[in-house]
Amino acid sequence: MGGGDLYLTGEVKMALSQDYATPTARARGLGSAKSGVSSYIGQLTSALALAVLVPWFLFSVISAVGAGYSGAVAWVARPWNAILLILTFGAAFYHMRIGMRVIIEDYIAKSGTRTALLILNSFAAIALFAATAATVLKIWISAGA
Numbered sequence: 001m002g003g004g005d006l007y008l009t010g011e012v013k014m015a016l017s018q019d020y021a022t023p024t025a026r027a028r029g030l031g032s033a034k035s036g037v038s039s040y041i042g043q044l045t046s047a048l049a050l051a052v053l054v055p056w057f058l059f060s061v062i063s064a065v066g067a068g069y070s071g072a073v074a075w076v077a078r079p080w081n082a083i084l085l086i087l088t089f090g091a092a093f094y095h096m097r098i099g100m101r102v103i104i105e106d107y108i109a110k111s112g113t114r115t116a117l118l119i120l121n122s123f124a125a126i127a128l129f130a131a132t133a134a135t136v137l138k139i140w141i142s143a144g145a
Contacts, residue, residue, distance in 0.1 A: 042094070046091045047095060050091050050095060054088065056088075057085070076140065082140040086132075086133050089132040097125035100121045104117045
């Protein structure tokens, strides 16, 4: 053979092509689902948004409480406050949905129960966001009328 040829014994060939998954994982087809990165990026993005929005929200709510009900309604009716409130609730419910999805996927073993809880989780997050956004928009629109 030529000078650049490499002779490999059977044991070395087997070691180089060895799959490091356990036999059970190979049989079940388990392994990386390649979906963890999107969950991580979603959690990170929503956490960064909440890191900015939650302090604003807490400061604003504490300031608005002293003005009573009419002052709180007037505060929500301001355009920037309404927009930031909707963004805060949207980021919070999105963050909640992703976090609960990861918990459900990791800790619920039964396929049917897992699927039902994942669907319920999505519907709950969407319903909560729709309710809060509709309430803020109603206050904002009715104040302008």
